[in-house]
Amino acid sequence: MFEIVAFYLFSILTIVMFCITVFTNNSLYALSSLAAGMIFISAFFFLLDADFLGAVQIVVYTGAVMALYAFGMMFFDSLSIVKEKIKNPRLVFLLTGVVALIIVIIFVSPIIGANIEAQYPVTPTWGNSRDVGIVLFTKYLIPFEVAAVMLLVAMIGGIILAGKKMEVSYSEMTEKEIDDFEIQTRENTAAKKDEK
Numbered sequence: 001m002f003e004i005v006a007f008y009l010f011s012i013l014t015i016v017m018f019c020i021t022v023f024t025n026n027s028l029y030a031l032s033s034l035a036a037g038m039i040f041i042s043a044f045f046f047l048l049d050a051d052f053l054g055a056v057q058i059v060v061y062t063g064a065v066m067a068l069y070a071f072g073m074m075f076f077d078s079l080s081i082v083k084e085k086i087k088n089p090r091l092v093f094l095l096t097g098v099v100a101l102i103i104v105i106i107f108v109s110p111i112i113g114a115n116i117e118a119q120y121p122v123t124p125t126w127g128n129s130r131d132v133g134i135v136l137f138t139k140y141l142i143p144f145e146v147a148a149v150m151l152l153v154a155m156i157g158g159i160i161l162a163g164k165k166m167e168v169s170y171s172e173m174t175e176k177e178i179d180d181f182e183i184q185t186r187e188n189t190a191a192k193k194d195e196k
Contacts, residue, residue, distance in 0.1 A: 006047055006106050013099070014040040031069055038062045046107075052129045068155060 017037035021030045038061040045054035136144060 002106075003047055006043070009102065009106065010040050010043040010047075031066065034069070035062050035066045038066070043103075043106075052132055068158075 014037050017033045017040060020033035021037065024030050024033070039058060042054040042057035042062075045051070045057055
């Protein structure tokens with residue numbers, strides 16, 4: 001019964017987060033909901049007793065990939081004109097608190113009931129995570145390193161492309177020049193909206 005309730009809850013939350021990612025016009029909301037959706041996906045691994053894959057999902061996708069997206073957004077300066085438009089902040093706070101409480105209860109209830117142990121490890125004295133590490137760094141070492149190099153090349157390429165598209169470099173400006181530039185950018189954006 002617990003698994004069914006948790007599955008439906010995380011399914012709904014994951015779909016809602018990815019729908020927000022796709023349909024929102026605000027890049028900050030898209031990035032935040034994408035990170036939340038990745039965390040909710042890791043809950044499915046925990047429900048299937050694949051604790052190692054759940055932890056990897058959180059660390060790799062939500063940690064590394066989302067940090068890379070945020071780093072790219074900093075270069076494109078897409079967060080400078082973000083303005084909150086929350087009509088009822090108390091309701092948003094209440095719903096967020098209720099969802100967080102439900103998630104905590106779902107994660108804590110199996111821990112209270114029984115101790116967590118690896119199910120059917122390949123080598124019972126080691127555990128599943130050590131088995132995965134040994135296979136990853138022996139048999140699959142070259143594909144692992146190739147994937148790391150490809151991610152590094154993609155990151156460097158993204159930084160170079162973002163640097164070419166930037167009109168002004170903030171690192172070469174004083175604080176007053178940055179403030180004046182941002183005010184001018186906001187005025188230009190407002191003028192474009194008025195023309196439409």
